[in-house]
Amino acid sequence: MGSGQVTDSSAPFDFRGKHVTVAGLGVSGVPAAKVLHGLGARVTVVNDGDDERARTQAAELETLGVTVRLGDGATLPEGTELIVTAPGWKPDKPLFTAAHEAGVPVWGDVELAWRLRDRDGRKAAPWLAVTGTNGKTTTVQMLASILRAAGLRTAAVGNIGVSLLDAVTGDEEYDVLAVELSSYQLHWAPSLRAHSAAVLNLAPDHLDWHGSMEAYAADKGRIYEGNRVACVYNVADKATEDLVRxxxxxEGCRAVGFTLGSPAPSQLGVVEGLLVDRAFVEDRHRNAQELAEVSDVNPPAPHNIANALAAAALARSFGVSAAAVRDGLRAFTPDAHRIAHVADVDGVAYVDDSKATNTHATEASLAAYESIVWIAGGLAKGATFDELVAGAAKRLRGAVLIGADRTLIREALARHAPEVPVVDLDRTDTGAMLQAVQEAQRLARPGDTVLLAPACASMDMFTNYNKRGDAFAQAVRELGA
Structure with missing residues (x-):
């Protein structure tokens, strides 16, 4: 099923008196319900769950006059004229089937934000949008840092945790927004038209939601639809260029590539330790503009340099100066648990990349170091590890495996890196991380990197990847105590 029949983003939508159903409570549903109620809509919220948190949220909304139905997210409320859904709700849910049959459009919260961005007579801030399987949050944060360095009023919003609805309906005015968008959000945003957008990379992910790699890629590609100035793609990932095509x-929107190699015309790339622009310069066939040094990127791992180039391309598409790109990259500090250097102990570096929850992210992480003792494992989410292990085998000094699906990684190591010593910890308790770090210390030699890059989700042992990374950092601190 498609994402709804309404696609004309210029058409006004008068919410007064309209019956709007909000699908799902949580971080997107509650703000959407409040905004719609404030616009005069008759709002009904439907939610699958009926737990304590849902009941608390429901009580808050009901005091405003919003109707909430807990434990029933499948039935289309009678008279519904529009559905606004939480991004994670799958397209094949009975609610959406009923909506499709009734001719009721389905929007996500991003679509709603897009429709509301120029209400109240103020100028709508353009969106510079980013998606991809990995690197979205870092790239959007880099982009926001660059835009701030250029003196622009901006914010990093969207899938990054700051609501787009809050950004477009709040009191603060922006010159431009740096927007992270997931494939889920893009699926439910049929009329989004960005100033410029980037797809960083494509690898199998969330296929249970999308149904196929083709459907996943198509939803990612929605970010390019209607772009005005630049469609930024990854030269090393042909699938992203195919989406641009x-x-x-x-008319006049350009394809702009980024590459870790020397850039061709209409590309950004790397030349002798410099980030270089051959896209947003006069006579790009002959000229290039130095933007920054590779050492200005923190950390200067290959995939993070690619993130920086994508962010720079989007900023340059908005007219930002080379100096602002450099200053913004220098000012950027990565979030915790993203290739975060924790400590050096006895000549060994300990690095926390707990955010590497899939094989694509872990592949990039492993590529950043020459000699690695790898701590991996957790919930595999249906992933296989042969390609990952085969590509990293020459860099592995050893491996320490934890978590519910560690056997899958152990078997891949046996097939593709049989000479690499492996410690298999038959534990899924949170205390296993201290033992894992101790075993990694035993395997490591001066000059090595002990790298937590699990290639798996964390929920078998930890609440989330943040808690897993915190446990790793604490264990490292105990080594050096």
Whole structure:
């Protein structure tokens, strides 16, 4: 099923008196319900769950006059004229089937934000949008840092945790927004039209939600539809360029590539330790503009340099100076648990990349170091590890495996890196991390990197990847105590 029949983003939508159903409570549903109620809509919220948190949220909304139905997210409320859904709700849910049959459009919270961005007579801030399987949050944060360095009023919003609805309906005015978008959000945003957008990479992920790699890629590619200035793609990932070619963009919108190699015309790349622009310069066939040094990127791992180039390309598409790119990258500090250097102990570096929850992210992490004792494992989410292990085998000094699905990684190591010593910890309790770090210390030699890059989700042992990374950092501190 498609994402709804309404696609004309210029058409006004008068919410007064309209019956709007909000699908799902949580971080997107509650703000959406409040905004719609404030616009005069008759709002009904439906939610699958009926737990304590849902009941608390429901009580808050009901005091405003919003109707909430807990434990029933499948039935289309009678008279519904529009559905606004939480991004994680799958397209094949009975609610959406009923909506499709009734001719009721389905929007996500991003679509709603897009429709509301120029209400109240104020100028709408353009969106510089980023998606991809990995690196989205870091790239959007880098982009926001660059835009701030250029003196622009901006914010990093969207899937990054700051609500787009809050950004477009709040009192603060922006010159431009740095927007992270997931494949879920893009699926439910049929009329989004960004100033410029980037797809960083494509690898199998969330296929249970999308149904196929083709459907996943198509939803990612929606970010390019209607772009005005630049569609930024990854030269090393042909699938991203294919999405650009398939996109229907405004006349004059350009394809701009980023590469870790020397850039061709209409690309950004790396030359002798410098980040270089051959896209947003006069006579790009002959000229290039130095933007920053590789050492200005923190950390200067290959995939993070690619993130920086993508962020720079989007900023340059908005007219930002080379100096602002450099200053913004220098000012950027990565979030915790993203290739975070924890400590050096006895000549060995300990690095926390707990955010590497899939094989694509872990592949990039492993590529950043020459000699690695790898701590991995957790919930595999249906992933296989042969390609990952085969590509990293020459860099592995050893491996320490934890978590519910560690056997899958152990078997891949046996097939593709049989000479690498492996410690298999038959534990899924949180205390296993201290033992894992101790075993990694035993395997490591001066000059090595002990790298937590699990290639798996954390929920078998930890609440989330943040808690897993915190446990790793604490264990490292105990080594050096």
């Amino acid at each position: 398939a996109a229907d963009v405004e």
